[in-house]
Amino acid sequence: MNSEEARFQMTKKHHKSTFLKAKKQGKMDLDFIPLCDFIAETKEFFTASCCAGRIALVGLGKNETKKESAFHRKWHRKVTLKEVKEGIDSFNGEVLWLKQEPFIFHIGTNSLENSTRILAACERAGTKRAGIKVAKKGKFLVEMVGTHNINIPLKEGTEIIDEKFLKYLVKKANEKFSVNKKALKKLEKEFKKSLK
């Protein structure tokens, strides 16, 4: 085994054990487990950080920078109008956003060639936001992000959304949440076919 391959094996082993630990502790998004289980058993691929998608209320400071942002509420499932309303009512910060965020997923591999196999599978599955983020000898990392999202400023000073429209937005966020899950399933199917 050359040093490049040794490095890859070490990285894969590390990520596999992180995944198995998270799974055991119930910290894994259930929708990702079948795919991560599959990839953990391949020879040349591993999974790194992932999120299957979520609906969240994100509080931002006056400048709305990433640094100032903080989850006010976060759900890895569909939400009710009541839950969202409670979150809005109890928010005392500057600006509150409703976000339905798509999945984000990272697959690692050992070569540029295998990275392009991942990209090709993403394309076939219709996940067009995908790219190689890390390209080092023995460690390649592909990031893929879903495209179904909602991103709305909801509450700021005296600006407060009316309940009827909020109800509609919650319905749409739940709809998009499901569409995002379907896109993820498609990706899983494609990977199981092509990353053996």
Added chain:
Amino acid sequence: MNSEEARFQMTKKHHKSTFLKAKKQGKMDLDFIPLCDFIAETKEFFTASCCAGRIALVGLGKNETKKESAFHRKWHRKVTLKEVKEGIDSFNGEVLWLKQEPFIFHIGTNSLENSTRILAACERAGTKRAGIKVAKKGKFLVEMVGTHNINIPLKEGTEIIDEKFLKYLVKKANEKFSVNKKALKKLEKEFKKSLK
């Protein structure tokens, strides 16, 4: 010159002439011209398709698929409430979304090593959504996308947003449009420093 290098030179030449033609015809986003001019003069990089960001009303069909989507209105600048209202009022399709979309930009190069130089520059500029999309001998393509966006369903059947909240959303879309432009300027500065 080997065949790989010849292929790269051909691709670079093609993209350079496409850019110069678009510039001459006034089809280029003005905010991108200084950066594209700079990159056109480098030896190892070229620019492919780009958009500096926009505000749009996008009409979707019943299933809200990409296939069914169509720009109902599109502005590469800030917008007025009046313009947006006119767009909403004249929409007769199924679902209308207000989108403030971030920049999307592609830089091509001749090697994996140069691709990672682009990625490193993106990271330093704070553009975290960046990755290598194409990795072939003689043709590497890095895609980068801004993270500042708004994405809101506005009108569907009898669901129509009230004017007060719409006014607020238009204000926010314009704000985010400016923040997106600043992020793009930062990227330009970083590329001018590191992609010589």
